[in-house]
Amino acid sequence: MTMLLAYDPILEKLQKHFETHGIKAAVSEERYDFEGDFLDSYLLETKGGIGNAGTLKLDNSSIDYVHVLKKQEYVKCDYAAGGHVGMGMHKHSWWMMRFFLAFPEPINLGPFNIGTITTVKKGLFHSEVESFMWNGYQKLTTLPPGLIRDNVVEQLDRDQRLQQLMTKCLLKERTILISRYSPPKESTRLKSNSKILITSKWKIQKDLFVDKNTLDMYERMAEIVKQTINNLKYHLL
Numbered sequence: 001m002t003m004l005l006a007y008d009p010i011l012e013k014l015q016k017h018f019e020t021h022g023i024k025a026a027v028s029e030e031r032y033d034f035e036g037d038f039l040d041s042y043l044l045e046t047k048g049g050i051g052n053a054g055t056l057k058l059d060n061s062s063i064d065y066v067h068v069l070k071k072q073e074y075v076k077c078d079y080a081a082g083g084h085v086g087m088g089m090h091k092h093s094w095w096m097m098r099f100f101l102a103f104p105e106p107i108n109l110g111p112f113n114i115g116t117i118t119t120v121k122k123g124l125f126h127s128e129v130e131s132f133m134w135n136g137y138q139k140l141t142t143l144p145p146g147l148i149r150d151n152v153v154e155q156l157d158r159d160q161r162l163q164q165l166m167t168k169c170l171l172k173e174r175t176i177l178i179s180r181y182s183p184p185k186e187s188t189r190l191k192s193n194s195k196i197l198i199t200s201k202w203k204i205q206k207d208l209f210v211d212k213n214t215l216d217m218y219e220r221m222a223e224i225v226k227q228t229i230n231n232l233k234y235h236l237l
Contacts, residue, residue: 008042008068011056012027028065031190034067035052036183039052053095055068063099066099069095069096073093075092096201096203097199099198101194101197102193102195107229107233107236107237108236110139114135114136114178117135149231150235155224155227155228156221156225162220177200180197181196198218198221
């Protein structure tokens, strides 16, 4: 079992943020298999790239793990106005939460991979989501359509509460991706049994602390996907 030598301080802030919304979260000191997708963020140092900032394990949620990524980019700055001395290098940082759903190990999923396409109506002072739809491979298996109820999008679209939340939250989130996930092979890290990954766009730090409606939206998505998979568990072995 591998231990995380250092996690980013933002992880403890996110832990408190989740708990203010009633979600029990613990900073994991153990390294999970999905963290092997990236280097640890502190190893990036003065280089650009994407790094692993750490993981929160959730207890009373349909989401099992929240994996935080940090992306940094160094940009050479121009001269100050009227000056003759360059302003050097400037670091830009973005953040992303990866939501993982865990299932019993024998479950095998098909090439499930969907994402939202959102149409935003721009107003003079306010914009709003006019419409959205899911695009991609919507089924959990490769069986012909209609044999079993393996179309996840049908279940997501049927939930009125989720539709309301998405209409509110997609203005900020814009694109949401849900797909099957497979951890790196022969990983020496702790098995998470993660099979589903939910992600959104890269955000600046303050936008990473999403509001209650957005958290409810992701939890509702996770709950529906989990229920759909559990209903089909004998077809997915």
